[in-house]
Amino acid sequence: MAEAHPVGFQWVMEAKRRGATIIHVDPRFTRTSAVSDVHVPIRAGSDIAWLGALVNYVLSNDLDFREYVVAYTNAANIIEGRFQDTEDLDGLFSGFDPETGHYDPTSWAYQPDSAQQVEDDAERDRAYGDTPGSQESHQSARSESHGSGGAPVRWKGRRDETLQDPSCVFQILKRHFARYTPEMVQEVCGIGPEQFQRVAEALTRNSGRDRTTAFCYAVGWTHHSTGAQMIRTASILQLLLGNIGRPGGGIMALRGHASIQGSTDIPTLFNILPGYLPMPTASQHQSLDEWVRDDEGKAGFWGNVRSYAVSLLKSYWGDAATPENDFCFDYLPRITGDHSTYTTVKSMIEGSCKGYFVVGENPTVGSSNGKMQRLGLANLDWLVVRDLQMIETATFWKDSPEIETGELVTEEIGTEVFFLPAATHVEKSGSFTQTQRMLQWRDKAVDPPGDARSELQFYYDLGQRIRRKLAGSTDEMDRPLLDLAWDYPTDDEGDPEGEAVLKEINGTGPDGAALASYTELKDDGSTACGCWIYCGVYADEVNLARRRKPHWDQDWVASEWGWVWPANRRQLYNRASAAPDGSPWSERKAYIQWDADADDGKGKWVGPDVPDFIADRAPDYVPPEGAKGPDAIGGQDPFIMQTDGKGWLFAPLGVADGPMPAHYEPPESPVRNPLYGQQNNPSRRKVDHPANPINPSFSEIFPYVFTTYRLTEHHTAGGMSRTLPYLTELQPEPFCEVSPRLAAERGLTHGDWVTIVTARAAIEAKVLVTDRMRSLRLGDRFVEQVGLPYHWGGNGLTTGDSPNDLVNLTLDPNVYIQDKVGTCDIRPGRRPRGPELTAYVEAYRRRAGVDMAHPEDGGADG
Amino acid sequence: MAEADRNRTCLTRMPGHNGFEDRARHQTRYASATHLRRLIGSLCFRRPCRGYIAEVNAFLGWPAIRQATGRDRLGRGAAAMSKRSETLEPRTVKADKVVDSVCPYCAVGCAQKVFVKDGKVAQIEGNPASPISRGRLCPKGSASKQLVTSPSRVTKVRYRRPYATEWEDLDLDTAVDMIADRVIKTRKQFWEWEADGNRTRRTMGIASLGGATLDNEENYLMKKLYTAMGAIQIENQARI
Incomplete structure (x- = not known):
C-alpha cells in the first residue's frame, strides 16, 4: 500500500501512531513492510490457505464475535441436506459439471422456513408466467451484476440461532476450514507457525466490541484464478470478527485508476449497465418483466429494481420509451455468456471482431499475454486509439516484439489505425469516483492543445455523426440509435457540458428537476435516471461532487467534501456499528445508533454519517408476512442490499466457484495442492489458443514462481509515467527481484542482465539480488519467487520488455480476471534477438513437454 | 494571489504538516551573530584585529553556521537561502487563477490545485483542505504538471x-x-x-x-x- 497508494497510506501511519499493529502480508519486503510491525512473506497465490487458517483459528478457539455473528450474518441459516462440501468430494462442491466446468448451485440453497415460503415463491414464479430459471444466472458472470449487493435468494430461510444444527452455516464452515491448520500454512504458504500465531493473536485481540481491524488490499487479490474467493475468505474472517459496517473495520480495495470505481458503477463493462443492473441475457431476458424478475419484490433495496431499470431506459431513450413498448427494453442488446476483454481479443485473432476503440488504456503492455493482444490488433479492420502519448498499442504495427521476431510483418498488417489525441484531467471538467465510492468534481483549468479533445466531446460528436448519417433509415436495427436521447447543451466550442450529463446520471422527475434520492424513482416512466446509485449527487440542482469544504471546518467523517454513493453514506452497512437493540457496541466504537426519543418519540437512527438503513426503522421491527422490497428489511438486518439482510459467510448463490472458498493452486505452480486432490480451481476459465500455452505444473524446466506488481514511481502500463522525465529519473529501467539463494542457484549477478522465460515468451531485465525476496520453506523444500514490476514497454523515455508478455491467460470464473502468478525459468544474460527468440521459447516448450494440443490445460487436472 | 495566499495560510495551520510549519516559523530568522561573536571571543586569547572581524563575519554568513546557530536547524528554510533565492517567488504566487482538481493516477483521489498563468498550467500542487490527502501528493501526482505539459504529448491526429x-x-x-x-x-x-x-x-x-x-x-x-x-x-x- 505504501508503494502503490502512498498518500492513502498516511492513514495507516496515523493508526500506527495511535497504537495500531500493522501487519503486511506480501511475497516481497516493500516500503510497506519497512514501516510495519510484522512482515509476513507469502507464496504468491496461496492467500486462501493463509486466510482460511485464520478463519479456522477463530472458529476452533471460539473467538468469533458471537452476538454480531448470530444477528447479522447467515451463520444460523440451515443449508439444503443435499449439499456436499469439498471435505466430501476431495476438493469439489456438490453441483459440479465436469463437462462445462460450471456449478449448479441449487444444492447450496437455504432451507425454507416454512411451506408458506415455498408456496409464496412458486406463486411469484407463476406471476411471471413461467418456471423458475434464475438459478443458473451466475453462469454469465452474473455474480458481478450484483456489484452493490448479493445475488437474490428465494427465501430468508430457516435459522438455528444456537448455531448447533450440523447443517447450519456455522457448523458447515467449521468442518470446511478444519483442515486449514498452521502446519498447512507452512506447507502451502511458506509461513512458519510462530508467525501465524503472532498474526492470529494480534488479529483476534484487536476485534470485538471495543476494537476493530481493517483489511486493505491493493487489488493483487483480484489477479488470481481464485481471486473472488480470496476476497470472500477475508470477508468471512471479518464477518466472524464483527469487523464489517463498523468504524475502523472493513475490507478496503485500493483500486489503481482515478475513476476505476466510477467506470464500474457507470460501467464500460460488458455484463452490467449503470448501477449494476445486469445486461440482459438472451436466454433469460426477452422482456422488461423477465429482466427484473430475479430481484423484483425481494427484500431490500434491489426489490425496487423495476424503478431503477425503467428510469435508466427513460434516460437512454427519452420520449420514445413508453409503457406500451416496454420502455424500449428491446433496444438493449443481449449478452450470451462471456464477452470479456480476453475473450474478445480471441475473437479478434479469429476474425469475428474487426473494429476496436482503445481509450486511455494500453493493452499491449497492461493486459496479460501481450502477444495475444498484438495478434488481435493485427487482425482488425480498424483501430481507434485515444491517448495523451504515442503508446505501444498505437504503434504495434511497426515496433512490437513480433515485428522483431518476424511473426508479424508491417506490410502485411491490414489494420487501419487512427490515433486521436486526448485531453488531460485539467483540460476538461468532470467527476472521478475514487476507491471509497467518492465522486469528486474537477473544474477545467485550460483548453486542450491542438487536436486533443475530451472523450465527452469525442463520443458526443461521434454519436451525432452516426445519427446524421443514419437519419431517415427505416432499418429496425437503426432505431435504438435514431431514438436515442442524445442532445446535450454545449459550450462555446461545441463541447457538451459535463454537468448536464451528471444531472442526467443523477436523474430527473416529471418536471425535469433533479431528484434527491433513488427512493423517488418510479417504475411508470415518470422519472429518468442514468445511474440509480448516483441519484442525489445533483440534488436541488447543486453539483455535490464539487464540494470542497476543508476538513478542518467539519467533523472527522467530513461529509461535505465531495459526494459518496449511495446517498452520501461514507461507510456502508453502518447499521452494524450498533448492536441489535440499536445501542453502540461500545462507546469507543460508537457510530450510528438508534435514538428512541428522536422525532417526538417515533425514534430514528443518528450519528455522524448518513445511516445505511431506513432512517426511522426501529431495531425491533419485524416485517409483516408478504412484505416486499425495503418494507421487508427487518430492524436487525444491516445488509440492506442483500435479499436476506445478512452478511454471507456462506454464499447460497451467486459465486461461480463454490459457496465457500477453497485453496487451489495457480494454473502454473511448482507445488502439489496438499489440501485436496483437486489441483486447480475446477471452474477456472481457460483461454484456449496456441499463443496461450500453460506451463505444466511441477515442471523442472519452469521451477520458479513469478508475480507482477507496481512501483510508486510508475503507473500501470506506463503511458502516463514512462513519458515523464521526473518519474523516469526515479525509476529509470525495468528490473526483476530475486533472493540471494536463487541468484546463487542460477548464477545471477546483481545488476546484470537476466532472461525470464515462460511457455509464452522470454523477456530480459536487470536483476536485483536482494533479501527483500525471501526463499520460502515449504515443508522440506524451498520455493523461490521472481518479482517483476510490470510497467515497461517499447515506447517512452524509459523502455524495456513487458513482463505481462510472460503472464498466461487463465481467468477467475466470477469476474474473468487473469491469474498474474505463473512459473518461469530465469537465466543470466540477455535474451536472444529476432527469430532466435521464437526458437528459444519453442525449445523451452518442447523440453517442458507443453501439450500444444491442449495448450490451455497445464496438464495437472481437467 | 488571494487563493494561493489562503493556501499557504492553510498549510501552516495543518496539523501534521510540520515541514510547512517549520518553514513559516523559520522565515527571516538568522543566526544570532552577537551570541556567536561572544562565544568565539571568549575562546580567543588575543584581541581580534580588523581583518579578523571581517573573517568572522564572513564565516558567520555560511549557511552551515546559520543552520547550526539559527532556528532553521534542518537547513530547509532561511539558513539555506542566498541573497538571490530570497528574491525568488514560487510560480504559484504569480498564477492568474487556481482551479480545483483531482489527481489522475491511482484511485485514492488526492485533491489538487492547478495554478494557471497565461492560459497554461504553471504548477500543480496538493490541496491541504482534502480530508483524503491533506495536501500530499505522491511522486506521480507531484509530476502531473509534466503529464499535462509534456513535450512528447501527441497533439495532432x-x-x-x-x-x-x-x-x-x-x-x-x-x-x-x-x-x-x-x-x-x-x-x-x-x-x-x-x-x-x-x-x-x-x-x-x-x-x-x-x-x-x-x-x-x-x-x-x-x-x-x-x-x-x-x-x-x-x-x-x-x-x-
Missing part, C-alpha cells in the same frame, strides 16, 4: 493506412467522420438478430477497452452510445 509503414497526417474532422463510417459499416457487417434461437439485437464486430482513467460522464456517454449501437464487448481496466 495520426493516421496509419492499412499495410502502410509510416504515420500520415489527418484532419480531425475527417478522422472522426471516417470513424463514424467505419462504425456504421462494421456494425452492419457483424449484426446479429438471433443466437441459438434467442433474440440478441447486437453487433459482434465492435469492441471497446478503456474507461478507468476517464470521467463518469464520459463513461456514461460511451456506454449509452455503444448500447444503442448494439455493441456489447465494452470493457475497461476494472476487468484487468
